[in-house]
Amino acid sequence: MDSFILEQIVNGIITGSMYALVAAGMTMIFGVLRAINFAHGEYYMLGTFAAWWVMSHLTSEYSLAIIGGVAIVSVIAVVIGRAVMQRLVGQPFQAGVLATLGLSLILQNVVILAFGGGYKVFSGGWIEPIELGDFGMSQQRVILVGVTVVVFVALEWMVRSTRLGRSIRAVSQNIECCQVNGIDVEQVVRKTFLIGVAIAALSGILTGPINVSIYGGMGESITLKTFAVIVMGGMGNVRGTLIAGLLLGVVESLVAGYIGLQYRDSVGFIALLLMLMLRPHGLFSSKARF
Template sequence: MYFLLEQILNGVSSGAVYAIVAVGMTMIFGVMRAINFAHGEYYMIGTFGGWYATSALGLPYPAAILFGVAVTIVIAYVIGKFVMQRMIGAPVEASVVATLGVSLVLQNTAILIFGGSYKFFSAGYIEPVFFGDVGIAQQRLLIILVCILVFLGLELMVGFTRMGKTIRAVSQNIEACEVVGIDVKKVVMTTFILGTALAGFSGILTAPVNVSVYGGMGEIITFKTLPIIVMGGLGNVRGTLAAAMILGIAESLVAGHFGLQYRDSVGFITLILMLLWRPHGLFSSRARF
């Protein structure tokens, strides 16, 4: 029983990580109607930023989080300005090719700068906390807490701020927004930077748990994010959170009972089953934002 509870807690923390990453991709899809296949690379950039801040600059972990997110935002701004804004109204195929190209550029640039070897991330809060006989690392509890705060913040922003309302408007009808004078490019840029910043933030939060940092770490995150946004309903923020938790707990249970080597297969199997059985997701797309 204690082993099962530990697996569920670890699954919830993994689901929290996936949720923070996936909600960014979901929001970008909502305003652009395009899947960002480079989204995992921003997770990688944030992680490398945090690793460089702690290992080379000697910054404490909280400052490394800010440094990694700042680096992610700067790179996202450049890419958003020269690539993503040009994808507004473009065919889906164009956005797929463009984001895949960006993914390759970012991944290979990181390998060129930092090398292809694995880096050790030594910062973070890895001491365990025990609830009776059930133990969980402090970092995993921090991830769960941050996930709750992120989704509460997004709910408040989308529901009560001017920018949140314009994001909802653009997600519903781009042409009508242009007619009434909404700066669609500005909304796309803001949403893109917010989504990529969340991915980078998630990477730094997860680094103490993953321990290893390497140039290709973004690929698996992108492939795990895809089944989440499909299962949650494309563009559905609340559905994304529920789908991420389902996938995280399922992966943890499979890894605990059948072996770690089978964990990553859960996401791919989920994606195939969802596309065959319910391609619109488990939750209504009308709940977008």
């Protein structure tokens, strides 16, 4: 295989891993709430800024910043889960759209007011190069792919083998039946939301050293790309989300390499439009949730 094509595919897998990692949380939230979380990209952004703040003010250790960043965003998720997300149980789809869009604007502007609207430099991470065949890349990129695989394996184990996982699957299938049988649906929603937000924050922290520059509006494009991924993978299908995220990342990378970088971001939106027109249920059945 041509080395240039191989390099684009590898870069696409790295980017797709980030898409899949963020989308995993969004698709889990959709599975239990039947609502698209349009603020999901902001939790990715909050994770990046939280880790940047920890490294700037508390410690210079990136490994500690990962823990601190996820912990900070998890506390925010607990508050929002109780104040907003659990109240969306059983509400019309439009209520979830309006609530999460409002949260997106609030979180974005809070970060801009707190840290300014300019770009910040995310210094840190495991940036030492390693050789993979004929080309090299930073350790951070390899770790991102590895963490994505671990997270999806852990999610698969959780939803299949734990009480919380069985509750999530039950709620995703029939909320009313769960309420009748004594399952605390609101608690399941809060815990699922917390897991989804923590994964999004972790993705933001791991890609911070790769992106280098961070800013308050960086979550918008992530939300739109993530929405395209979950539609392609089948709404609520976690395993389909992984494949769709990797597929989108590889196609974007090939388009950027062969056609032009300026066309890269259009790939996700074109894929979303085609999917909605030709196969609205996605590449994988939405009935195969979790």
